[in-house]
Amino acid sequence: MAHMRNKAESAGRATKVKTKHKELGLTREKLLDMYEKMLLPRMISERMWRMLRQGKLLFVVSSEGHEATGVGTAYALNMGSDYIVHYYRDLSVVLAAGMTVKDVMLQVFGKADDPSGGGRELPGLFCSSKLRLVSTSSPIAVQLPHAAGIALASKIKGEKIVTITYFGDGATSKGDFHEALNFAGIHKLPVIFVCENNKYAISVPQSKQMAIENVADRAPGYGFPGVVVDGNDVLEVYRAAKEAVERARNGLGPTLIEAKTYRYAPHTSNDDGVRYRTQEEIEEWKKKDPIEKFKQYLKEHGILSEALEKEIRAKLEQQIDEAVDFADKAPLPKPEDALTHVYAEPRR
Amino acid sequence: MAVKTVIEALREGLWEEMKRDERVIVLGEDIGIQGGVFRLTDGFVQEFGEERVIDTPLAESLIVGAAIGAAMNGLKPVAEIQFADFIYPAVDQIINEAAKIRYRSTSNYSCPIVVRAPYGGGIHGGLYHSQSLEALFSHIAGLKVVAPSTPYDAKGLIKAAVRDVDPVIFLEHKKTYRLIKGEVPEGDYVVPLGKADVKRQGKNITVVAYGLMLHYSLEAAEAVSRDGIDVEVVDLRTLRPLDKETLLSSVKKTGKVIIVHEDSKFGGFGAELSATIAEEAFDYLDGPIVRVTAPDVPAMPYSPPLEDYCMPSPEKIAGAIRQLAAY
Structure with missing residues (x-):
């Protein structure tokens, strides 16, 4: 009997799995776009590590492993009107938000025409007022109160705009995490807090950061829902994000989404990722790779073929080649450019 | 011309700015029904409502951090830190964020906030209600730091601070609040920042x-x-x-x-x-x-x-x- 029931259950799950994207209202085109948006930051990251080794880049912070979390959440937004408050492990988010590969390369090369800030910030910290991609910094969790404040302003102005903010598990230990979530809960602000829990704050494992299993369990303490989601399953991330965005847009307040994921690379190019993790653990997580997982799904549903996959990769490769070439040749900032934008330029 | 105290002049200036520009909001501890511990925002919540006069939790980093966010989304927040001595939890937000947002984004974003903080001694406030923090903030490029002394200047400077497009730390000497009186014109005038x-x-x-x-x-x-x-x-x-x-x-x-x-x-x-x-x-x-x-x-x-x-x-x-x- 037990065996029968299991079989029936798995059959049921299989049926459900088959229709997951339709249930979420995602067309073939959108699915392929999502796939591309996950693959692109992965390929860019791989290229950045190569360029680091070639001496072309001084610094890399990468987000390999985080792509489903980034794309699944960003895809639930109204791009260009909703505010995105990211942190340094969100290459997939900024690309999904509309930054071009050239924009990204100009930033990581620190070139004069870097639209994020003319080569001022470390690679990985992007910004565009046009895309409503909010300026961010290296300190941890400081952006959470900003997200609450942005959402507060939208609420005061009566605009149906939501704000999404991203942070790692490390950020949840900071006072700004508590202060922002508490305030957002009090005022039912239209904000979505996305914790990209990759289990380590640089080297410190979750067990030494908190005494609980799920960051999301803290949300009820702030008076709003917390959701745990498989951060390597882009469709499940998207489902959670869509619900959270709808809640926020309809005045029902914040949601804390905890996406369980993993970073394959070290924290940055100045870190050694296997001082505190085993290679075996990293390999285990690679078996649950978000891009591979989504590729399998798309293949199972006849949406992606090997040929199409190759075509997409070739297209992205070419985009990256062009962008690298462009950024490499682009002019560096003039040294004295360091003096501008301290205050608003006086009106003439 | 009416003779007013420094705190009356500040209150009048801030009140007029809130009347003039609906993007101006105030946020801080006890600033609503209490009207602030010094009563500077007395009557504000009744006039402008709870949406624009926000009693916050006791959390300085949030007060400034949320003000920064609201400023990046088009409002003109005036954050009150109850005593300058309590500003330290917000220093990360002020120095690492507010002061650097324009610079790091090459003006993609700016941060037009005012952080008001009563400072100074001589009022039997002890170690934690008497501090003067102007050196700390004046050191930081990207911030403007204002410290008025007379009622006339206080009103004109708070207006200039609210209208400024960059972050302003506005230090109000709490002993001058009721001690110092002077003539203050009715209506609108500005004392420009950066002028001694x-x-x-x-x-x-x-x-x-x-x-x-x-x-x-x-x-x-x-x-x-x-x-x-x-x-x-x-x-x-x-x-x-x-x-x-x-x-x-x-x-x-x-x-x-x-x-x-x-x-x-x-x-x-x-x-x-x-x-x-x-x-x-x-x-x-x-x-x-x-x-x-x-x-x-x-x-x-x-x-x-x-x-x-x-x-x-x-x-x-x-x-x-x-x-x-x-x-």
Whole structure:
């Protein structure tokens, strides 16, 4: 009997799995776009590590492993009107938000025409007022109160705009995490807090950061829902994000989404990722790779073929080649450019 | 013209700005129904509503951090830190975020917030209700730092601060709130940021001050005038950007300068003024640059004899003036 029931259950799950994207209202085109948006930051990251080794880049912070979390959440937004408050492990988010590969390369090369800030910030910290991609910094969790404040302003102005903010598990230990979530809960602000829990704050494992299993369990303490989601399953991330965005847009307040994921690379190019993790653990997580997982799904549903996959990769490769070439040749900032934008330029 | 106190002038200025521009919001602890612990926002919540007058949890980093976010989304937030002494949890937000947003984004975003903070001693506030923090914030490029001393300036400067497009730390000396009275015009006027004001003309010695110390310096100047010492008193009003022109032209005229502040001496704002004067007006100096400040102790102690010992007073300033005059 037990065996029968299991079989029936798995059959049921299989049926459900088959229709997951339709249930979420995602067309073939959108699915392929999502796939591309996950693959692109992965390929860019791989290229950045190569360029680091070639001496072309001084610094890399990468987000390999985080792509489903980034794309699944960003895809639930109204791009260009909703505010995105990211942190340094969100290459997939900024690309999904509309930054071009050239924009990204100009930033990581620190070139004069870097639209994020003319080569001022470390690679990985992007910004565009046009895309409503909010300026961010290296300190941890400081952006959470900003997200609450942005959402507060939208609420005061009566605009149906939501704000999404991203942070790692490390950020949840900071006072700004508590202060922002508490305030957002009090005022039912239209904000979505996305914790990209990759289990380590640089080297410190979750067990030494908190005494609980799920960051999301803290949300009820702030008076709003917390959701745990498989951060390597882009469709499940998207489902959670869509619900959270709808809640926020309809005045029902914040949601804390905890996406369980993993970073394959070290924290940055100045870190050694296997001082505190085993290679075996990293390999285990690679078996649950978000891009591979989504590729399998798309293949199972006849949406992606090997040929199409190759075509997409070739297209992205070419985009990256062009962008690298462009950024490499682009002019560096003039040294004295360091003096501008301290205050608003006086009106003439 | 109506005679008002500093706090009445500040309240009027902020009230008028909220009337003028609906993007202006105020947020902080106890600023709603309580009207602020000093009553500066008394009546604001009744007039402007809870959406624009926000009683926050007791969380300084959030107060400033949310103000930064709201500013990046088009509002003009005025954050109140109940006492400057409690601003430290928000210093990360002020220095790492507010001061750097324009710079790091090459003006993709800016951060037009005002952080108001009552500061200063002489009110039996003890170590944690007496601190002067102007040196800390004046050090930071990207911030503007304002410290009014008179009711007229207070109203005009708070309006200028609210209208500014960059972050402003607005330091209000709490002892001046009700002690200092002066004429304040009805209606709209602005005192521009970055402009010092010569509050007393003189030819023998320049005394540079701001906040409560400006008034103590004027008293001292009056006292020594009986001995024939003619003192010029410069009220900086804005510490950053510093009005070097007014400062240096006064020093060049008198050839002797005393800097007064109630923050401790080492690395205080007076150090920057001294260096600026030494670098740019050395040839005009007829004596050493003198600083009258609190001693180098961590903060102003509570017990009256200890507090009095730490606070610069008109007498101490007059003593320094006489000494320098005789140099």
